[in-house]
Amino acid sequence: MTYGVVIYQEQVMQIANVLASYSLGEADLLRRAMGKKIAEEMQRQRTRFLDGAEKNGHDAVKAAxxxxxxxKFAAYGFNRSHSAAYGLIAYQTGWLKAHYYHEYLAALxxxxxxxxxxxxxxxxxxxxxxxxxxxxxxxxxxxxFSVVDKKIRFGLSGVKNVGEGAIDSIISARKEDGPFTGLYDFCQRVDPKKVNRRVLESLVKCGAFDFCGKTRAGMFSCVEEALSFGAKVQKEKNSAQFSLFGGELAPVRPxxxxxxxxWVDKQKLNLEKEALGxxxxxxxxxxxxxxxxxxxSSTIVNLTDKADKSEVNIAGIITARRDxxxxxxxxxxxxxxxxxxGYVEVCLFPKVFQTAVDILDQDVPLLLTGDVEHDEKGATLKAKSVRSLMEARAEKANEIHLQLSTLDLSESRINELVTVMRKHPGRCRAFVHIQVPQKLQTTIKLPEEFTLDPTEAFVEDLERLFGSNPTYFK
Incomplete structure (x- = not known):
């Protein structure tokens, strides 16, 4: 029982047979027209159905x-066996997501x-x-991808340029001699024919060596040296298993x-995305x-809920561009x-493009105003205006707030902070919020000689000193 809702193509065949006196052969033609989404045939079937229903004494309006x-059902309708299979898969999928959520997501x-x-x-x-x-x-x-203590660990197969041969070599070396201690140890133990420069660079970019405690920038700078070192050590081991006096070769200090x-956050994240997508x-x-x-006024994921032609303001970064x-x-x-x-496709027609072309070339976050449009692919945006998000922030910001810890405030760091502030004078009052570990926070309003300019360059200079997101604006 489907409570009056058409679920299967066979139900349509039965409706046509009972109400419009279709033969079973004719009903099957109707089913095939639905299955193949043949518009012309569906129009012929409409005429046949209405004529048959009228001859059987049924109301013409209700029949139509x-x-x-x-x-409408024919736009996405299937036969009963197909629908049953989908229903079972949907049930199994829902059950797995409800009871084994982490494993389910790792599989996705x-x-x-x-x-x-x-x-x-x-x-x-x-x-x-x-x-x-x-x-x-x-x-x-x-x-x-795997589940570790209710967390999902990224799989090596998801890293670009890392093929099956490289993955097998990494896992095999790990099983044979235990965890890698660092970049150079890694290069000594994996197969250099399978783990080449592109593989190693991608692994460094995505953070696969962050356990070393070294910066990604530092490790990336010595990728070639590490590969050469590893190949040399392996060659020596293969060519001379023992020294002249019968002992094992002494370990070479890397x-x-x-x-x-x-790297500053922007560069670090861009390289991470380059390696992972x-x-x-x-x-x-x-x-x-x-x-x-x-x-x-909306996030991108919520655009599908917006009415067609409604105006919204969204912000984002350009990930692809087609002129x-x-x-x-x-x-x-x-x-x-x-x-x-999420992502959305944004159309810039000539008039808007002409006003925005300089901003598009700057690789900066954008603030876009436009009308939402819906099609079979989902929501898109027809842009009315495009501007830099930093430009909008600079216009509205009156205060710059720095969030620091007492652990950050050595004498040399304070001197560097003063240098950065003097480098970016502007109109915004500055406030420093200093967090004492496990204690209260104190706020210092800086004198007017330290009014600042809320630019991207200022934020990047601070990040070089104090790490990610040390500022916010009001």
Missing amino acids: DLFDKVE FTSDAGNTEKVLNFINDCRLHDVELLPPDVNESQKN PEIPDITE FYISGHPLERYRSDLKRFT LTTKRGDRMAILTVEDLT
Whole structure:
């Protein structure tokens, strides 16, 4: 029983047979027209159905309404066995998600690792359910995504340029001699024919060696040296298993990884995305959370809930851009814009494109106003205006707040902070919030000689000193 709702194609056949005197052969033609979505045949079937219903004494208006429902069903209708199989799969999937959520999500990540849009949805699902997604790690990651203490560990197969041969070599070396102690130890133990420069660079970029306690920038700078060192050690082991006096070869001390300042957040995240296809340890828009609340009316994931042609303000970064030329020779563009929740396609027609072209070339977060449009693919945005998010922030900001810990405030750091502040004079009053570990926070309002300019350059200079997101604006 389906309570008056058409679920199977066989039900349509029965409706046609009983109400419009279709033979079983004719009803099967109707089923095939629905299955193949043949519009012309469906129109012929409408005429046949209405004529048959009228001959049987049924109300013409009700018969037309019923066929409309049948036609709507035909847009996505299946036969009973197909529907039953889908129903069973839906039930099993729902059960797995309800009772084995972490394992279910890990399987989704593994099966769709190459689909960036789907993976981003899975990451948002993790956030909604407070599930931590752990980055790739050459000591902890398996080939596929796995569950570790109710957390999901990124699989090595999800890292770009890391093929099956490299993965097998890494896992085999790990099983044989235990965890890797660092970058140079790793290069001594894996197969250099399978783990080449591209593989190692991708692993460093995505954070798979973060356990070393060295900066990604430092490790990346010595990738070539580490590979050469590892190949040399392996060659010596293979060519001379024992020394002249019968003992084992003395271990060779690896070079030190240079103590290089870490990449600024933007560069670090961009390289991470280059290696994975998306961000995992953070997002370029994280530092703008307070700005997003102030200047946007919707997140991208919520655009599907907005009425067609409704105006919205969204913010995001450009992840893809396609420049086009109209028949009149005017330039326009199709953008893919990403925020913390998802992606959307944004169309910039010539008039808007002309005003925004300089901003589009700057690789900065954007604030976009436009009308939501819906089609079979989902929501898109027809842009009315495009501007820099920092420009909007600079116009509205009156105060700059620095969040620091007493652990950050050595004498040399304070002197560097003063230098940075003098480098970026402006109109915004500055406040420093100092957190004493496990104690209260104190706030200092800086004198007017330290009024500041709320630019991206100022924020990046502070990040080089104090790490991620040390500021917010009011």
